[in-house]
Amino acid sequence: MTEYLNETVFTWGATPLKFGAGAVDEIGWDLAKLGAQRVLIITDPGVAATGLPSRVADAAKAGGLTVDIFDRVHVEPTDDSIRDAIAYAGESTWDGFIGVGGGSAIDTAKAVNLYTTHPADLYDYVNKPIGEGLAPPAPLKPLVAVPTTAGTGSETTPVCVMDFLELQVKSGISHPYLRPDLAVIDPLLTLSMPPEVTAASGMDVLCHALESYTARPFHSFARHTPETRVAYNGSNPISDAWTEQALTLLARSFRKAVLNGGDLEARTDMMLAATFAGMGFGNAGVHIPHACAYPIAGRVREYRPGNYPQDVALVPHGESVSLTAPAAFRFTFPTDPGKHLHAADILDPRGADTTRDERERLPQVLTSLMRDIGIPNGLSGVGYTAHDVRPLVEGTMQQQRLLAVTPRTATEEDIEAVLTESLENW
Ligand SMILES: NC(=O)c1ccc[n+]([C@@H]2O[C@H](COP(=O)([O-])OP(=O)(O)OC[C@H]3O[C@@H](n4cnc5c(N)ncnc54)[C@H](O)[C@@H]3O)[C@@H](O)[C@H]2O)c1
Numbered sequence: 385m386t387e388y389l390n391e392t393v394f395t396w397g398a399t400p401l402k403f404g405a406g407a408v409d410e411i412g413w414d415l416a417k418l419g420a421q422r423v424l425i426i427t428d429p430g431v432a433a434t435g436l437p438s439r440v441a442d443a444a445k446a447g448g449l450t451v452d453i454f455d456r457v458h459v460e461p462t463d464d465s466i467r468d469a470i471a472y473a474g475e476s477t478w479d480g481f482i483g484v485g486g487g488s489a490i491d492t493a494k495a496v497n498l499y500t501t502h503p504a505d506l507y508d509y510v511n512k513p514i515g516e517g518l519a520p521p522a523p524l525k526p527l528v529a530v531p532t533t534a535g536t537g538s539e540t541t542p543v544c545v546m547d548f549l550e551l552q553v554k555s556g557i558s559h560p561y562l563r564p565d566l567a568v569i570d571p572l573l574t575l576s577m578p579p580e581v582t583a584a585s586g587m588d589v590l591c592h593a594l595e596s597y598t599a600r601p602f603h604s605f606a607r608h609t610p611e612t613r614v615a616y617n618g619s620n621p622i623s624d625a626w627t628e629q630a631l632t633l634l635a636r637s638f639r640k641a642v643l644n645g646g647d648l649e650a651r652t653d654m655m656l657a658a659t660f661a662g663m664g665f666g667n668a669g670v671h672i673p674h675a676c677a678y679p680i681a682g683r684v685r686e687y688r689p690g691n692y693p694q695d696v697a698l699v700p701h702g703e704s705v706s707l708t709a710p711a712a713f714r715f716t717f718p719t720d721p722g723k724h725l726h727a728a729d730i731l732d733p734r735g736a737d738t739t740r741d742e743r744e745r746l747p748q749v750l751t752s753l754m755r756d757i758g759i760p761n762g763l764s765g766v767g768y769t770a771h772d773v774r775p776l777v778e779g780t781m782q783q784q785r786l787l788a789v790t791p792r793t794a795t796e797e798d799i800e801a802v803l804t805e806s807l808e809n810w
Contacts, residue, residue, distance in 0.1 A: 391604075408570040426483050587709075637650040777803060
């Protein structure tokens with residue numbers, strides 16, 4: 385066998401999907417094909433209030449299935465809320481699950497599927513260093529993901545994220561078995577999404593696309609064996625193609641979807657963008673903005689964004705990733721100026737946001753968009769001060785799985801500089 389020092393191979397996986405207006409009405413047929421007869425729908429109270437999960441249940445029942453709905457998912461799931469969902473599901477026997485909602489509901493459905501199929505202590509499958517990082521022993525039951533936000537791409541990823549309340553840190557589980565068996569992506573389900581959720585979840589899509597596009601290239605890693613090759617390969621020609629398409633759709637429709645939620649064409653573009661970006665980052669990986677987002681969300685004190693549940697303080701995932709994005713792309717610019725400038729050109733094709741300093745072009749395009757759609761102004765906008773930077777650095781440095789695909793080594797000092805620059809973005 386030829387000996388290579390550097391990686392020459394990348395992998396690319398995706399969930400089979402059904403896309404389009406009305407796609408969800410066929411879910412009974414799809415579930416029966418997957419061999420599921422008794423299914424549990426997993427959703428959160430806000431999504432339940434829109435009536436969408438009942439509509440999915442009716443469509444599944446029309447296919448002859450027995451269906452129940454669990455609607456207590458916590459928005460931004462916590463270890464406690466995941467345990468609650470697992471306990472509920474464990475009271476009966478299910479042969480399939482449907483996650484209906486944003487990333488919170490779909491991630492909870494992934495965890496419920498994992499822990500009811502292969503029971504274990506919650507920490508057993510959680511990524512190191514928070515958990516034991518054990519691999520599930522065998523594949524799981526059928527899981528269908530029905531996203532109602534255009535955001536996380538959780539419907540196509542092998543990842544589930546949760547907040548460990550006492551540790552004040554977000555972490556997750558990452559294994560190919562977690563990837564849903566089918567994503568039913570119906571843009572009509574996003575028409576009821578409030579502007580704040582549209583803005584935050586759309587920024588998640590944008591950061592997925594930009595981070596995976598600028599990630600460390602797969603061929604710069606040391607050669608893996610088939611057993612050690614990780615899900616996050618680094619940027620590669622296939623993920624680049626998907627992320628460029630996602631950026632084009634975002635340029636056309638992101639502002640429109642926030643300003644006029646009833647614009648079905650814009651909503652369809654956003655759903656496609658989320659799917660394409662998911663296909664990119666789910667294989668290439670994400671880096672600094674996502675690594676910083678975990679402690680930014682985990683250490684929140686008082687911030688309560690409009691149109692999110694008001695019972696607890698939270699920084700929505702999409703906001704937490706976008707707050708450091710301008711500074712992060714300023715930091716990564718020297719690794720591949722061409723890609724950073726190309727991304728800025730796709731997002732701002734008329735060059736409305738022009739600057740003579742090439743390094744500032746992408747940060748400027750981002751801050752202009754964030755201002756227009758109502759994203760808070762940097763870390764200070766969600767209640768952090770300069771005193772918080774040190775603990776945020778420590779939390780970020782724990783996310784080595786993500787930092788590994790940063791295109792240049794990010795030391796503690798570098799992350800401190802990114803977070804300090806991000807206290808105010810404009
Ligand atoms: N698994 C992954 O690959 C992955 C990737 C990124 C983020 N995440 C996780 O996903 C979560 C965030 O998910 P999200 O941004 O999709 O939002 P979300 O699921 O947290 O939902 C946000 C809010 O929007 C409401 N909502 C959702 N869809 C709606 C609709 N159509 N109409 C009316 N209200 C609606 C919900 O009730 C909730 O109040 C975080 O926990 C994050 O860590 C997971």
